[in-house]
Amino acid sequence: MTRLLNKPLKAFALYAMIILVISIPVYVLVIDYIWKSELDENNWLTLQHTKQNLQSKQFTPVEIENINQIWGELQPGVSIVKAENTIFFKDSIYEVIRPNVYDEDDGKDRFRSLKSLVQLNGEPYILTIETNVEESDETFAAVALITLLFFVILIFGFILLNKRIAAKTWYSFYQTLSSLKSFELSKDSAIYLPESDIQEFQELNQSLHYLIANNVNTYQQQKSFIENASHELQTPIALLKSKMDLLIQQKDISPEIRELVNSIAAPLSRLSRINKNLLLLAKVENHQYSNQEQLDIKEFIETGIILFEDYLNEKQFELSNHLTKSLVVNANSFLLETLIYNLLSNTIRHTQKGGKINIYSNENSIVISNSGKESLDHTQLFKRFSSTTKDKISSGLGLAIIQEIANKYEWKVHYSFESGFHIFSVSFN
Amino acid sequence: MKILIIEDEQELAEDMVKYLTNEQYLCEYASDFQTAMKKIYEHDYDCILLDIMLPGGDGLIILEELKRLNKQDGVIIISAKNAIEDKIKGLKLGADDYLAKPFHQAELAARVESLIRRKQFDSNNQIVQNEIIIDINAKTVKVHNVPINLTKKEYDLLLFFIGNKNRVLSKGALAEHLSGDFADMFDNHDFVYAHVKNLKRKLKEKEYGDYIKTIYGTGYKWEK
Structure with a gap:
């Protein structure tokens, strides 16, 4: 996962790089073109000037030969030689690469000739004029170097x-993000979303406020x-229970009706x-139940075992x-x-007759394990009314209550199934 | 004996009157705060069954008033709220017992009986039931003056039976009496049979009148 702000940064950097890379040959071509046209113009001016002077001075062929020699020594690349044949040709511009004695690096230079x-x-x-021109690979290197420098500055700037x-x-x-992360619907705490001077964020916060509210x-x-x-249901349930108590007091009830009355007792007690x-x-x-005191888990377990003694013995x-x-x-x-x-009652209900129940404690936690056949569904176990077994006796709320009470005190309830034992543990911190 | 039932749910109050009324007990009932206050000013009761949630006022105020008037009426708080706070508050204010709705009438009858007994006898607290003598303080039972050895649960059952003479007791009511509020975590209360069987056997050995009758499919009845 990339962070939001790194996404455009990467895109911008990539775009800048592409543009800068493309710009390098473009710059080189443009510079080269300017070079060439400027030098061609310069050569042409020199040519016109030289032509005019040579024609007006009426040099003899021997003098011309001497001028050519002196020229050749003073400025290599400039020459005036007699044409071998009399084929007429137009002024021609060309480039030549040849050794240059003054160039200390590689000794070769590019010349623009007319x-x-x-x-x-x-x-x-034939009158020839040559002017030294920068080679295009040198221009390329210089432009590339400068471009790279600017690219680095650009990226640095982007990051900053x-x-x-x-x-x-x-x-x-x-x-807003961190407020949302720490927000829990069940904790009844208000959410604080900061004011923002940016329209989108302000709208986001308003929408969130609305949604959360x-x-x-x-x-x-x-x-x-x-x-x-459930409060309203208490009274009718109490009435039903009380009517049942009165009903069984009736004399002369037939065994069939007694059977029926009896079979109402179980669903009523479940309800x-x-x-x-x-x-x-x-x-x-x-x-509710906000009162707190120091309590010993061990005592509660011992009392529970005594309380459920009959059910333990029965199975x-x-x-x-x-x-x-x-x-x-x-x-x-x-x-x-x-x-x-x-x-405890959950364990007693769900253990087969003659099964084993172990209760022990670790540092800061109690563990209750009971023998069983197969692992229960972890994902459904602590949800309300989820049936993890075919057992219809449970109200489907026992484990949900355990989870809810644990949540209240930030205790951890854990379930696992190991070598034929369901293991429930509660860690108190 | 006079019992006052302060309960806003009329049907439930009527059921309680029906169940409790016998040759010993006379029941009256008040369905709101004002009527209840009027009644406690005008009469003395052996036992008051007090619902905390009342139209017109908090039931706990009635309890405070009883204590302020220095009345000796025994009070059992009945609360639909099933709230532990109410229980603690009520008992602190001087109530004698607490019973959460929904309850079995048999449980209520046993509590009323036990409370009245406690109020009547201070030192020599004995129940004499024909040939059976129960010493409440020492928790001993004698049949034809011969002591018998009962477990705590058998002893509790015996008292429960005697508090509900001539009434049919369901297995559920017996289980709830023995295991308290948490009995309803289980659906199978067959262990009750074992305890009753043992109690009957022990009483029979000492030749009691064979008062405990089995009502087929329902439970038991103590027939005098």
């Missing part, structure tokens, strides 16, 4: 500008709906439990409690009790 036919004393002579923009312009964006609102409504609904658990979940979510479990030292945590006593008892 050859012209001139009539002296009725005889045709990028950093400045990031620090200033994107500041509020990154603040809506979500918080919906979440609160849902929470209070669950609490209100009552689900409702109680829903109410509990809603209350934990709504941050003939082999229970070993390896808790030897106390493990003290700071929590609400009702919630800790609920967590431990749910953990």
